Amino acid sequence: MLPKGLTGRIVLAFAGLATAMLVAVGISTFVVLRDLHENSIQDSLSRQVAALVVTMSREPATQWDATIGDLGASLADDGGFVLVQNAAGAIRVISGYPSSLQMPPGPTGTVRTASGTTRTSDGKLFVYVEYSKDATRARTFVFAVPDRSVPQAFGDLARALLIVVGVLLLVGAPIAWLLSRSLTGPMRRLARAAAELPNRSGEPKPVPIEGPSEVRALTERFNAMALELASTRAEETELLANLRHDLRTPLTSIAGYAEAIVDGTASGDRATAAARTISEEAERLERMVGELGVVERLRQGPAALHPEALDARVLLAGAAARFDVRAAGQGVVIEAVEPAPGDPMLDFTGDRLAVERILQNLLENAFSVLPHGGRIWLRAAQLQMPGRSAGISLSVTDDGPGFPPGTSERAFERFFRADPSRAGSGSGLGLSIVRELARAHGGEAWVENVAPRGARATVLLPIAPVVPPAQS
Numbered sequence: 001m002l003p004k005g006l007t008g009r010i011v012l013a014f015a016g017l018a019t020a021m022l023v024a025v026g027i028s029t030f031v032v033l034r035d036l037h038e039n040s041i042q043d044s045l046s047r048q049v050a051a052l053v054v055t056m057s058r059e060p061a062t063q064w065d066a067t068i069g070d071l072g073a074s075l076a077d078d079g080g081f082v083l084v085q086n087a088a089g090a091i092r093v094i095s096g097y098p099s100s101l102q103m104p105p106g107p108t109g110t111v112r113t114a115s116g117t118t119r120t121s122d123g124k125l126f127v128y129v130e131y132s133k134d135a136t137r138a139r140t141f142v143f144a145v146p147d148r149s150v151p152q153a154f155g156d157l158a159r160a161l162l163i164v165v166g167v168l169l170l171v172g173a174p175i176a177w178l179l180s181r182s183l184t185g186p187m188r189r190l191a192r193a194a195a196e197l198p199n200r201s202g203e204p205k206p207v208p209i210e211g212p213s214e215v216r217a218l219t220e221r222f223n224a225m226a227l228e229l230a231s232t233r234a235e236e237t238e239l240l241a242n243l244r245h246d247l248r249t250p251l252t253s254i255a256g257y258a259e260a261i262v263d264g265t266a267s268g269d270r271a272t273a274a275a276r277t278i279s280e281e282a283e284r285l286e287r288m289v290g291e292l293g294v295v296e297r298l299r300q301g302p303a304a305l306h307p308e309a310l311d312a313r314v315l316l317a318g319a320a321a322r323f324d325v326r327a328a329g330q331g332v333v334i335e336a337v338e339p340a341p342g343d344p345m346l347d348f349t350g351d352r353l354a355v356e357r358i359l360q361n362l363l364e365n366a367f368s369v370l371p372h373g374g375r376i377w378l379r380a381a382q383l384q385m386p387g388r389s390a391g392i393s394l395s396v397t398d399d400g401p402g403f404p405p406g407t408s409e410r411a412f413e414r415f416f417r418a419d420p421s422r423a424g425s426g427s428g429l430g431l432s433i434v435r436e437l438a439r440a441h442g443g444e445a446w447v448e449n450v451a452p453r454g455a456r457a458t459v460l461l462p463i464a465p466v467v468p469p470a471q472s
Contacts, residue, residue: 006187007180014176018168025164026157033156037149041127042115049113049129049143053136061137068094071143080126080145087138098144099124106140107132117147186211190222203230250281305351305440312346312380312392313338319359320378323367332370334363337379346380348392348463354437355394355461358445361430362396362457369400369455383460391443391462399454403447411447434459 003009052071056064072082072095081096083103091101100121107114107130114130126144133140186208193207204226209219257274260266266274316336327334359378366376376398383393403411412435434457435445443461450456 006184010180010183011176014172018172022161022164026161029160030153030157033153034149037152038117038127038147041145041147041149042129045127045129045143045145046113046115049131049141053131053141056136061139064136065094068141072096075143075145078145080143082144083142085140085142087133096144103140103142104128104130106130118144182211183215186215186219190219193222193226197226197229200230201233203227247285250285253281254278305354307349308352310348310350310352310355312348312394315352315355315359316378316380316394319356319363322360323363326367327376330367330371331373332367333375335375335377337377344382346382346392348461350441350461351437354440358434358437358459359394359396361434362394362459365430365457366396366398366400370398375399382463385444385460388444388460389442389462389464391460393458393460395456395458397450397454397456402449402453402455408447408449412445431457 003012048071052068056067059067068082075082076096081098082094083091083098083101084094085091085103091103093101098120102118104116104118105114112132112135115128117125118128119125125147127147128142128144130140130142189207193204197204206223207219209216211219257266257278261271261274320334320336323334363376370376376396379395379397381393382390384390412431431447438445438459438461441461443459445457445459447455447457
């Protein structure tokens with residue numbers, strides 16, 4: 001089972017890698033050491049036997065057993081043995097106590113000696129040297145010693161592995177610790193920052209960007225998320241403050257006029273006026289609730305839109321008709337500019353409800369600066385902007401006071417009002433919703449002052465659909 005902590009997993013990975021390396025190196029080193037020891041035993045025995053055979057070649061055969069005596073005794077003390085096979089094939093033990101009498105393969109051709117390993121009937125392994133019978137007067141001698149190359153190789157390997165393990169601990173442990181620290185340090189800071197995030201107020205302090213590239217990328221995304229969360233909290237706080245402000249006025253009016261009707265203070269024409277005011281304030285509350293619904297819908301992204309074929313001229317005419325009564329009450333003239341003969345078609349694809357909301361909010365904004373009299377012009381046209389697809393522009397122009405200097409760039413900020421001292425009838429969300437709906441379509445919105453007086457708000461919507469239809 002894997003450790004729960006990252007440090008434990010890194011240590012386990014290093015330990016596993018080190019173990020695998022030790023096993024691989026140990027096996028290969030063992031094979032080499034065993035062969036080296038076996039060759040060393042063979043070389044040592046071959047030199048002793050060669051010197052002995054030279055001596056035997058100068059003596060009569062009757063003295064060979066005595067000549068072999070010292071070497072044979074030494075081999076026997078070491079667990080080895082000496083065998084001799086005569087010309088008739090009979091095998092005799094000269095020294096030692098082998099468990100079986102079996103002559104290993106002898107030398108062939110011009111080679112004077114044969115060497116290698118042989119196993120006796122009890123399973124013991126011996127290194128032997130067998131001299132050619134041509135050098136020993138038709139007799140074959142086999143000199144054998146126990147093959148201790150395996151335990152000797154294990155002994156050398158154990159000493160080498162102890163050194164390797166020591167080096168791994170001295171070098172690998174600090175590396176594992178530094179690697180673990182480079183990962184766990186930044187991640188612990190991220191964990192602490194994430195734990196503090198729900199209770200932190202104001203702009204968060206960015207987490208230092210440290211560690212590997214993946215951890216750096218994670219930290220950057222966390223900092224961006226924390227900043228976005230702080231911005232959202234600030235907007236929510238501002239939204240609640242504006243809602244309290246904007247709801248207080250209509251609710252106060254509704255409560256006051258309703259109380260006047262109930263206690264009889266308002267009667268006759270005054271009661272009718274009071275009822276009309278209550279109705280107007282109720283409509284104002286309904287508009288505010290509608291704007292909040294649009295804000296919630298925009299959080300779902302472009303997929304919440306339902307594109308369909310639209311005609312810009314029909315939309316402008318419908319928007320102007322919906323404000324006829326209000327225009328007559330305020331003495332405002334609404335004019336939907338008709339296209340000239342030969343002008344291109346003004347068809348495009350978009351969400352009907354969203355585009356109607358755009359025109360409604362632009363008209364509401366224009367009416368808010370034209371309390372008594374004035375003109376409003378509605379116009380649609382084809383528009384091609386650099387870097388964008390061909391689109392349809394919908395513009396609403398009024399001959400009001402225009403935007404104060406330096407405020408046109410902030411006109412689309414949520415809750416921003418060009419004149420903070422004006423209570424107004426809106427929530428400060430209208431133009432912000434216009435831009436968000438335009439961008440949800442893949443378009444854009446902007447405002448500008450016009451000469452000699454007035455302002456124009458323009459929305460560019462692409463002709464071709466740029467958002468996928470919502471799934472039914």
